[in-house]
Amino acid sequence: MSTQKFDQSQLDVAVVGGSIAGCATAIRFSQMGYRVAVFDKKAMNDQSHKRLCTHFIQPHSVPILAELGLSHLYEPDSSVLTKAVFVTPGGVVEGPGGYVPGPPDSYALNLERRVLDPALRAGVRAQGVQYLDATTVERIEEDDSGWILDTSNGTGSQRFRARLVVAADGRRSRLAKELGNATESHPNERAALFGYFSGIKTRPDNRSVFIMNERDLACVYPLVEGRTQLVLFADKARVEGWQGADGRLQEFLNYFDGLPNAPSMSDAVPETGLLGYSDYPSQIRQPVSGSIPFVGDAALSLDPMSGVGCGFALVSADLLARSFADRSLDKTDLGDGLAEYQKRFEDVILPHAEGICGDSLVDKNEASRRRMFQAISGNQELSQKYLALTGRMLMPGEFQRDLMRALMSRGAAGLKR
Missing domain, CATH: 3.50.50.60 (FAD/NAD(P)-binding domain)
Incomplete structure (x- = not known):
């Protein structure tokens, strides 16, 4: 002091x-x-x-906590060291194991x-x-x-x-x-709902799983003391019929239970009601x-x-x-x-x-998204750059250039066949 x-x-x-x-x-x-x-x-x-x-404290900002004198927040009683796994229309995008500060193994914090x-x-x-x-x-x-x-x-x-x-x-x-x-x-065309639960068996490596379902994004965050936060960013039309606190919670859990790569909700015990918003431009x-x-x-x-x-x-x-x-x-x-x-x-x-604002619009071009994520998940270097982009450790322009090269290469390979 x-x-x-x-x-x-x-x-x-x-x-x-x-x-x-x-x-x-x-x-x-x-x-x-x-x-x-x-x-x-x-x-x-x-x-x-x-x-x-x-x-979710993304990798680009994790080191700043130490600079602020808050390195104790990295300890397991305060936060969960985690990395992102994206389940996409074109495949799974996941980084290497281990939690070592600095690229390419930079980690996020569920804090x-x-x-x-x-x-x-x-x-x-x-x-x-x-x-x-x-x-x-x-x-x-x-x-x-x-x-x-x-x-x-x-x-x-x-x-x-x-x-x-x-x-x-x-x-x-x-x-x-x-x-x-x-x-x-x-504009942001998605609503958001989230809640805290015990009894959900998440991945033993503490990965945070992000599941793309049509134009929704469902997120599973492991927290300290074995708790889990579930978050759903969904087309507003999907959730507007989920009425009443109990009914909405059950629909929410049913939604996660029906997703590939999501943990089972059968033993989920809510610690809170659902929180969220319907409009957040x-x-x-x-x-x-x-x-x-x-x-x-x-x-x-x-x-x-x-x-x-x-x-x-x-x-x-x-x-x-x-x-x-x-x-x-x-x-x-x-x-x-x-x-x-x-x-x-x-x-x-x-x-x-710009990219974040673009992602807030619920467009319907699923074929283009599938091709994009097939290119990303099928290329280890591009997968790592996608994870770096979503962790805000890579500039969007650099990723877009590499993605376009990969898409053109795949297109040329298809023509040769």
Whole structure:
């Protein structure tokens, strides 16, 4: 715990929003020696966490947890080390065994938010950051020396000054509305349902299985203590007739029981009711608006079927911190740091968004999908690149070039026969 003494209303960095991206940003800037505070409008206790999340931490973002001082979350009492197996219309796509950090054997984490969220807040406080929950930023105003933040916490108000304000206030970002950072929305034609179960016998190697069924995606995530999370992203028309809590749960389990490569549901015991949503369009905003950077869902909130929410929250915070690693928060350096963050965001994160938004549309060209996945599953190198793409360790453009070459090669081979 830091013993640094300073006027707590005078900050270097004010982070608005205290979820994954906000906490990660606060820790990173505090590690660089800045005076940081986090403002979150929700009241938090030691168990507070987000519940509407599949909490799959993709391989590209797993190393960031260690950089935040949270390497204990890799331990088996906190998370399950896992890799993806895709059951596709053209075959099974699966990586090599073993759980060794770094490519080509990089792994994901099934890390529940009930564990991750409190750990991040504890990490923030251990770093000496002020974490002000139940505190709303009512108004912000910029002057020559930085930002003025007027806040309220239900019992009174307080004014803070900061040289940098970071918007980490989520999908419904109030700062985006106040600053005119417009939301670009893309339709999502699938509904989502998920629940937690005991009694399901998953794979002994702790693989997370993703089963493509027509244009649905059914996911089986092994969790700590032998529990399992089942998630279904389905054409809205498929699930709209599943009525009533008990009836919907039974239809949900029947659906999984009828899938190839899914574990049996015969002994499944629900720990919770089904959670989910019927409409969740993807949202994209500018990563910098004026002189305020946006991170996490405030910048990019995509179709949860892609599983990028937690990872992109960590990565965007990391990209922002790296953009200021060798800079001060003086006016010139501030502008250069924001420009670098915008470029990093556009180069590293945005290329994935187009494909994710495209996958949110339930098209009917099954023959093309089958040919694509036959090419992927039939080529070991391409299979590994597909897994790297879905783990966000490979840029979409590189994968698309290799896929097109493979499809053309298969087509040429067919003509020769």
